[in-house]
Amino acid sequence: MNDDTSVGIPVRTFVTNVPDKAGAFLLANRIILQNGGNIMRVSYNKAVDLHTMFIDVQGSTRSLDAISQQLQAIGYLGNCLAETQVMMVELKIPDEPGALYPVLKILDRYDINISYINSSPNGTPYQNFRMGLLIENPKVVKLLLDDISEHCPIDILEYDASEASLDNTIFYIRLANDMQKMFYLSAERTMEFISEANRILQLLQDRGENPQKVFDYIHRFAAFIKRYEGEQFQPDVNSRQVSAQVTLHTIEPPCGSNTYVLETQDELVLIDTGFAVYAREMLALLRRLFPDWAQRKKRIFITHADVDHCGLLNVITDAELWLNRKSAESLRLQWLNQPDFRERKSFCMGYSKLSRIITSYQPPEQDRFYLIDDETTPEEHEDLLKIGAFTVGDLDFEVFEGSGGHLYGEMIFLCRAHSLIFTGDNLVNISGFSFERAEFNSLAPYLMTSVNVDSKRATAMRRQVISLIEQTEQQTGSSCLILGGHGPHSRLREGKLVTAE
Template identity: 30%
Template sequence: MKKFSFVAHMPDTPGSLHRAAEIIKKYEGNINRIQFDRRIDPGTVFYEVTASDSSYKKITDELAFIGYLQSSLKPLDFLKFCVYLPNRPGALYEFLGFTTSAGANIALIDFDDKGRHPDRLTVSLNLEQSAIVDRLLDTLKSRYRLEIIEYDKTGKHLDDTVFYVRFAQAVRDLIGESEDAFLLSFLAETNHIAQELMDRGCNPHQVFESVLATGQTMRATSGEHFYADVQQFRITDTATLFCFQPPCGGSLFIIDTPKERVMIDTCYGIYHHDIMAMLSRYGLGDMSRISRVIVTHADADHCGASGFFSAPVSMHHATLEILRTNNRAYGSRSEGSVLEEFYTKMVNLFSKFNVPADVECFSAPTGITRGIFPVIGSFRIGEIELEVLDGLGGHTCGQVFLYSKEYGLIFAADSVINFGSMTKERADYSSLAAFLVTSVNVDSDLAKQERVALMALAEETDRALAPSGRRCLICGGHGAVSVMANGKLAVYGDIMRYEAGRDS
């Protein structure tokens, strides 16, 4: 027995759901999940069933035979026009006979004989086959005066009676042409998280809008619209730290020395070409100088471009497992969450995640700790030695932090973020993830412990550096590089703006 999922598109008539359930029962299928909501789409139903391979085939064959099984998501044509009807009984009835014969689904009809145009009927139609559009228009033109207001073949102007077709078309716009089977599977998974969030009181339309907004915001801020906030710090006489905040997602850091460069996190894959152009602007464009890429954790906004680099990529073994399972909640108490699993797949898809081929995992704990964090490795870049601290698994399992007591550096990943330094646009984008998974941390209790311990480590390091007049720089996964000030985070240093195609 296996679990299968499929999408049904049923007539909006009494008994349709009952008939489908009868077919599933007939072949001994067990329904594990069903979701239908007229507020979203009055004809589309999502099923998950447990059945044998042979039973599932019989179920879907019979559903297909009666026209219930949805196997394609071709965009429908949309036609909006005005037709001038004669003022006599039966005129509307006769007109509707032509649209019904054409297989047209009326999305809008508007007529008022006391209005500004008492003889004009406005109609919007969704047509399932583009070939019939011309025939319908020819038929109507031969009998009525017509004015075409809009004729759309992209599926962008369809009404909510074909909501999932519209949604699929919007996804196609983001990822390019895809097989219908893939899109149907993606729709089923999106519907599943909508069902989960509706159970928690969320508006289903906000779920679908947030999914699309995630991909649309990435695309809208790439290419010529890419920008970043940049900070630069001299750490030693020969080492410089750069922080680049892209429009969406996590920051990218580079420690530059005369002999080598180390990159810490990589941002989204969709930004890779934009970031390469930006790095060239700051004299960092020679990728052969990058000796290592260090990944703090598995979220796509931190490691999604790591596969583009030829240098070895270092990460926690649990981070590698998250990439393998495609589930950011792997290894946590939230591992079974449909929200976390879908979000991982969705963001990886929209952000063009490029999985690294050459991966080196950090070692086992050395027996040394920094505060509550075990040391599981170290790297030297010029004079700077960075210890790798093993996190508790609050934000994601396998998230690590990098620390140098001597030079006052803490790369805190997503456990310490100066939210006050984030622009409204970045905060709005981050809120999409918070809505879709309800919390960006897979274990909020552990995440709080990590944050408190890292800030305590920063204050301890500040005290040790005080005689030299230097500060401990907290390099969070988002927002500006900051320092501790009266127990809170404060932006440190100047912030420059980079814009694609412009000088800083």
């Protein structure tokens, strides 16, 4: 289970293993009601998992703890997810006499036949035993796995998908095992991941999507993030002189989420900071680009408070953080472990939380915030509204706040005199994506159904940003360099973005 918060009242997700019999959910419901809990969401699909039911419950911490204890007492909560019928498993057994015996006793207790077994020493204190288990009664699988896992770690390697009696109950445990190994997640964080994966599944199944496709996209998203860690993190980096005093450095990682650095003689100003998972690689790169990185004065501005643009805010601790009030509030909610402005949209919550988990994202401390706007900025507005300004060397930027179509608190930074504009995710050069970035950026729209919290507003805001660029170009007589949150530099040609030279 994992804790969340809704309007200040705790909400906990219980990942329950319920018996496949009439009245199973009724019993869980009675326990929840007797302890003053309010069921906010239930997700169960027998075709996806025979036993696993996700229940979001709102109540006091005391009530939720009591519900947890009672569900555990009746066997509805455990450390494993339900499993399937015919399995090839791998057990990590201590390499010592008699260590396998307790597992064999468990298999005998449940009348499980072994069709295949193999093991060999591997130079560690453990042996990996591979077993083929023939299971005639799928209802015993949950109990079997629970009992075995008390003695040793167990992983699922293969299953016989040709058997008519098999369902897809292996999805969750396979995904859990993969994520745990891939990102070294704790048991608690793994269960959180599975809970949010289910939230995405529920959303997309309601739209007619196939469960296997959903799980495939989730796995691809996580695997892509992992693939480019370490030596495989090879972003495109380029530099250009944009004024007499300022050099623009652009860092475009394999997964997009650009980081820009405006360098002057006196300081470094970052615009957005990418994913937290690449913090070590990004810091190493920044130190190579700027040998005096540690001594430099630093400021960071963010275009919006999505986790893929704020990943290093908690890592670059010697920088001032500049943002507007709405973005500050979104980060404050993250700090309190409450749904931020994106996660308040049900179709965004699962993906956003998965992103936090697999990228090890942590929000920054609020005492580092410097606010761009004042209290006169309206809460709601339809127009691209000027809310402040800042200067970097000889570049004077105007700050505009959008209506919140992509994300509440979104901002645009425009330097008219030098025809530069940072557009965040309000306007990106999609046609300029590399193959790998195009592949990665296709995952989020599927898993959230839309990357925008309000598509109608996002479309209107994109038009207003384009109009602002056109007005600036008419005023200055020069083409604007457009610096989006993803993709290469671009310019506007006949109303469309083209990659800049």
